[in-house]
Amino acid sequence: MADKSIKKVAVIGAGVQGVQIAFRSAVYGREVSVFDIRPDMLKSADTRVKAWLEEYGKAGRLDGAESERAYARIRYFTSIEQALEGVDLAIEVVPEKLELKKQVWEQIDRIAAPETLLTTNSSSLKSSSIYTNVARKDRTFNLNFMTPVKDDLVEVMWNDRTSEETKTLAMGFLNDLKLVPIVTRKEIKGFSHNRVWRAIKKETLKLWSQGYCDYEDLDRAFMLEFSTAFGPFGLMDIVGLDVIRDIEISYFNESGDPTDQPPRALIELIEAGKLGVKSGQGFYKYPDPAYRSRDWLYKVPPADIG
Template sequence: MSVPQNHLERPVAVIGAGTLGRRIALMFATRGGAVRIVDPSAETGAAAVEFVHEQLPGVAAAVSGGSPGTAEYVPDQAAAVRGAWLVIEAVPEVLELKKKIFAQLDTQADADAIVSSNSSSYASRLFTGECETKDRMLNTHFYMPPGSTVLDVMSDGHTTTDVLDFVLETFPEYGLHPFLCRKESTGFIFNRIWAAVKREALEVVYEGVSVPEDVDEMFALNFGTKAGPFRLMDQVGLDVVLDIEQHYVQENPNLPRGPVELLREYVDAGKLGVKTGEGFYDDYPEPKQG
């Protein structure tokens, strides 16, 4: 596997136009390049493009050597990844869906393109096993850019050192801060630590010991943060948080079940957080369509 050539002259493709997909697209449009966004919903894809173009001038200005690029919605995945030096999968945390996407990208992406997953809980090994080109596949797990520019980089067990080094050296050009997982880890680095905090916060509320507002206020006062665990979970989306927590429970049956039960109550009620206007808190603006 050779590393990508002339990456600044080639587009980046992002598969998935949701909350993180559009933010990833934004960061890779900060050096004057083109980003192609793929999503089964044209409405969601158009909203992602609008988001990028609205946020891009300010974010690009904050990146050393940055300048606004372009973003476009491309409905056909094969066309979107053609010529791209980097393809990032940012679809929902459904293992079979990720397997399907990576099987397609195995042949669709250019031979020297890096193919990565933004999965927040699954090691890429779980969906690259049947691929022929898994030596150029890996996890690049983003948090919440542009608010957070940190990401985890983790091999699928076959990723070449050249590819890992290229990612670690190149992503900072886009205002990002990659950190290498030195061995496979469910939850990667920071998310693994955050999961323990989040899980115990949920358990405290599930048991009736406290309420989300009090936990968050104590967290903010003790650590000087602007938001506590429940505000942060609302921002991520409680459906996403539930998917992740269920994955942790599958791997470790000894974990408490309270967090899953509490999250399921909210998700079943359609209270997913900021994106639906109500989650643990109900003071969010009405969500925009798309």
């Protein structure tokens, strides 16, 4: 297996992240099978892939022939058995719920060829907490793609059973996808870079939900200080507030620390259907969130000191 590489991947779960992972993999030459329990998600995945290919075309990142080839590399399946046929790597991208992920991993382990590698795109769950009933433990590890359509960053984390061969194959795959891997060499909940983001998220959610500071001011401060295009609340909208809630719950489930629980104010937004970009409103309204405007950023126009 020394000269082996990841040529064909299965993406299990075609939501916000799954489609992006499929898209990135196809653009960089991998064959991709996409499976979701909801056929409507497969349809919407196809629409999103077409839109990104068009964007890449307009930006000069792909010519027409490359775009067609990338499109043809993605195939959609309503049968997980078919989706897993002949794949070198299965990437599970289902919601951040431990029991669900365990169940999907067991299913993949039963169906996929023994040499297929198995990973999760979980934001916070260790692969060793998911692999309990999986035989191929040596072929498992964590990945955490950021926004793979736009960002070149990915986190990768090995567990206590990940074999050296698996590490080599995984790193080769990330290299083929032109990603910059941030490696967490031994398991810790939430990886490395993502733990830093989580600390920011937890603190800003606390300051806002307990009435210390407006979320817009917290975002402004962040954007001005670190020269970013959005602040923590803008980013939470992009990720999806329901996904944020699930991640916080997963931290709480592990620590038992009440301060790790998602604040009530966040749950209320979700209950009101405000899920962020995907529902048209979260902390901000979309498609043109206030934070994109210079007037919003500066609150008042900067003084003319010339």
